[in-house]
Amino acid sequence: MPVLELRGITKSFPGVKANQDISLTLEKGEIHALLGENGAGKTTLMNILYGLYRPDEGEILINDQKVDIEGPNDAIARGIGMVHQHFMLVPVMTVTENVMLGNETTKSGVFLDREKVSQRIREISNQYGLEVDPEAYIKDLPVGIQQRVEIIKVLYRQADILILDEPTAVLTPQEVDGLFKIIHSLIDAGKSLIFITHKLKEVLHIADRITVLRLGKVVGSAIPGEVDEQKLAEMMVGREVNLVVNKKIAEPGAAVLEVKDLYVPDERGNPSVNGLNLDVRAGEVVGVAGVQGNGQTELVYALTGLLPIKSGSIHLSGRDIHKCTPRQIIEQGVAHVPEDRQKHGLVLSFPLLDNMVLCTYYKPPFAKGVNMQEKPIAENGTGLVKQFDVRTPSIFVAASTLSGGNQQKVIVAREFSRPIKLLIASQPTRGLDVGSIEYIHGRIIEKRDEGTAVLVVSSELDEIIALSDRIAVMYRGRIVDILPAGATKEHLGLLMAGVKPEDIPDSAKQKSAGPVEKVF
């Protein structure tokens, strides 16, 4: 008897059928992986199960009972718990407060009983090996620990069915191993688990059963022993996928970017980049690997002039640019694909053609004096849309109407079409579908081959490994080591977790067999 069964779930959003007639079951004590690329409808399905969305059609059965889940409260009451991809934690509150929120224990019926909840958290911690300080503030905790808090939240509510949405996206390989241990202890305690991911290796490693989603539909299911990565990838993407990134050996030239002893405080004044040294040469891709929150964002902001530095130097082709404004840096040939495309990369309410000239609108041919020149701007837009394969009905529609992949292509088109010396790409494919990822990766390598110096920052280790000629590992605001392409994941993972380069065992440096995996 399955503990959970979904039958014919269908859900539409304006313009998109997110889920079409999806059915799946979850057995007790099972780890059921839901595999699909970004945009396949995995999260929508789970949000329906958790009561955040209502399905247009279909039904949900728990322990063979048909249930109507009208909101998270219903889901929680029926023993369903969800660990969201973007953590649902209030940063300015303590672990205890976050855990008890919505399900508070009180003294004399009125006042919060923090002690009791802390005690319960400690018990859960001990039982499942989820070490965490109940009095700590969320904002002070690293992401790995925050994830534990999320799991504790679910266990505190005595959930039997756990949904983990892309839980490994923000973890180091070693943290992933730790998470898998926790998952096994949960299964041992009689819980059942739905594991959402787009990573093939993980699925094969942890799942008992795999269901593959594509474009909102179930396209097949599999048992790990019976399929390989290639087969899963094809099911997921719907065509044959080349798992290896094709690129020539880099031929680096002179150093374009030289960073020495850089110190950068973040927006709240806390030190984020602490004595960082790095150089990027023409015609090579340097990848910055690291767990999110180790100063990568601030490094990129400092390089592009968005954040003032405290000390150190940044040289671009020999010229010190640390005092330059963002515009001066852009004008010296730096392109920036920002981490958050909707926040920094685009003006969503502006039409595409305006977004295409966001950094160059004031220069000829787009402007003469203060007069904007409509014709060149429109021609530029039309040209770039064609050249970079942006799928849009017109260059006059607002950027907000495009899909994530096409929005990213707009940014790439704008940044790559200028004459540039240095390309800084931060999380260039976050949340994109495979087609867009392949496309953007191809373009980045193309730029490298043209002789541009490229700095890629990504929290997806697979992406770093696939693109980089050299890999710089960032930990607590410093580059702790620089490894050549072909470094092992284990090696990188240990460095990302703060293990000193000299303490890395040789076994972790051994090159694993098989080609470098492509990222989804």
Place this chain on the structure above:
Amino acid sequence: MTDKTVKTTPSEKKDNKFDLRQIFEGSYNTLLPLLAIFTGLVIGAIVIAGTDATVIEAWKNFFQAPGAAFAAAWTSIATAYGALFGGSLGNPKEILAGIQAYFSTGDSAALLKSIYPISESLVTATPYIFAGLAVAVGFRCGLFNIGAEGQFFMGALGSVFVGYSLKGLPAIIHLPLALLGGIAAGALWGAIPGYLKAKFGAHEVVNTIMMNWIGFRLSDWLLNGPMKAPGYRPVTSAVSEAAELPRFFPDPLRLNWGFILALLVAWLIYWLLFKTTIGFEIRTVGANPDAAKYAGVNIVRNFVLAMVISGGLAGLSGASQVLGVDHWVGQGFSAGYGFDAIAIALLGKSHPLGVVLAALLFGVLRGGATRMQSMAGIPVDIISIIQGLVIIFVAAPGIIRWLYRIHPAKNKQALQSRG
């Protein structure tokens, strides 16, 4: 927070592709403000009738004489709105008669008399155009300039000072100087909150309100002290004739060059916002300050610039009222222009053309309200009530849609929350 207030992207209109839905969208977008105004007027009518003693009396006997109750309500509303629109647009018959008289006898007296209400409405609309543009420019930069009121007053004081203190200059020099005095004073009043916002992130809404109050106190002092004209009343001297905006017709018609200037400035602001790099920067900062910073736009400069332009326009608004209409300044001179301007900018969707149209509407409403007060005894404050309602309806199209059962074209957001 206010970056959400600017919704329209004018360039969207340039879409060449023929799409029926877009045409519907377009008409829907113009329909909405009209319905908002209509609904505001209807509720205003209910307030007028509902607070009328005779109507209340009649309704007490509703079950005995329902007809009389409705008739009383209708009379009350018709008298009020009749006075309102009669007072602002004039009587078409009289206007026709005036035209006939002018062409048959060459006597313009009747014609001038008949168009007096229209002239007054345009006179009232003139400062509204400037002030509405002031708020609109702020909106476009993501700033909520709620202090147009104070900037208006300071502008009036600045221009009246230049107007009366300089003597013997020819109009060609004196008038522009007086206008500039108004612009400068208003711009200064706007620049301070703009700078504080840009530099310290201080909330411009609260600060512009504070600047209003500081401005009122300052004007109290000026009007009772340094700028007081000889005599008992706390008013300034009148500006010299060379500083006046010339009028088109003999007294009592007060329509003057200020109106033409307002239209020109509206066109200038349109050009600035949508055809120049300056406007592109302002709009980028307004729509997404993070992206603007990323693109190398100087946020601090644009915040200050937008508030200087905004304050300058509000100051010009005050100057136009002084130099074109009153010729001197007394206490309580600003009388709500700043708040009317917010409604106008919202109603006009922060687009100069929309602002001009909305200002004309408010010119008509305000122009007629005084007559309504004297004829029908309805306090002019009814216009503020209608205004507040119009703002709500324009900002919450959902209410209008629900009231009139309009379903907007779907498919606005092609893509959201997948994956």
Place this chain on the structure above:
Amino acid sequence: MMKTKKNPEMDMRTRIIWGAVLIAVGLLVLFLFAFSTEAGQMTKFGLNLSKGDAFVVPDLLLPTQPTNYLLALILVGVGAFQMARGVKSTGTLVAVLAFSFVMAFLVWAARDKSFSLVGMLSSSVVRATPIALAALCGVISERAGVTNIGIEGTMLFAAQVSVIVGTISGNLWVALLAAILTGGLVASLHAFLVIKFKVDQIISGTAVNILGAGVTSFVSSRFLEKNIDALNNSGTLPSISIPLLSKIPVIGPVLFENTPIVYLTIILVAVLHIVLFYTPWGLRTRAVGEHPKAADTLGVNVYLMRYVNVIFGGMFAGLGGAYFTIGSVGRFDEVMTAGKGFIGLAAMIFGKWTPIGAYTSSLIFGFADSLQVKLQILKVGIPPEFLLMAPYIVTMIVLTGVVGKAVAPAADGAPYEK
């Protein structure tokens, strides 16, 4: 993640600037006040409100010039110390700066005169009350993630309704209740617009303000002006002395001889503090204002929390509105709130979105307000119009965040979409 470390370079600069400011103000006191008084002049600060008190404390008699010398010395001394070594909290510096300067100014202004210090402190508490209520309205709404800039309009509505109800019913307690309910009703309009229709919160608040001014002025000129005795003459709530407590010297007359609205405000501050930080309701409120999605996924009804908090906030503002009419003058005048709602928002920001902080900063505004009145009486030679600007200028300085910058709730002002 990483531990916060002081940034020595930045500290150095701000340290020197603060020191310089203190020294400069010290010199200002010296040249402006100390040098312009004569050796024998005395300043008398009255410490009793009425003559009939059980305990009469002797009035404070200060020699004007030496006091000013002393205060100038303190300022320069602390400034020098700050430059050389650095004082840890800017709060202390601001306190020293403000206290010394204001004292020096008062001692100077009231030279050869008697000045009722207790009277001024007592009027500070009274004048702080509407500001504090507006600030509390802001605190509770913004903690739940809704900016309410329409407090001013809400207070106007409540002020007018309470005076009308009070005059007609003859019962001021009913009038007080009517004011509170009116506040809640107006706030529910704001809540409805911003939560249900996702109207920009600033625009909705502005509409409430315009409606508040419009409707109350309309009603004033259509009804109240013609029927003052029948509609606009309610009398005022009585001042209640709290037994025993009101007999304490200085503090007694300042805090414990007030109208019920003042007491209610102080009680509200305490209750709100406990509710916000020690009860499930408060935890949920803060969560909804910081990260509504997180609260939603745990089954907290975000919309309900926001509705209720905004409406409660409106009730506080309604109480604040009642202060203007039945709490002080007993009649309604057009636009009588004079920006107090907005000053309340500044007090909320200065008080870092906490009830106690908001009340403390309201007291500062109240002090600035009553200082201005006293100085007019003392005829210090500054035009009263400039003194009247004081609360507004203080507000603007506060908002620059030069003195203690705080962070607003993260989701403040943003509509929540599921």
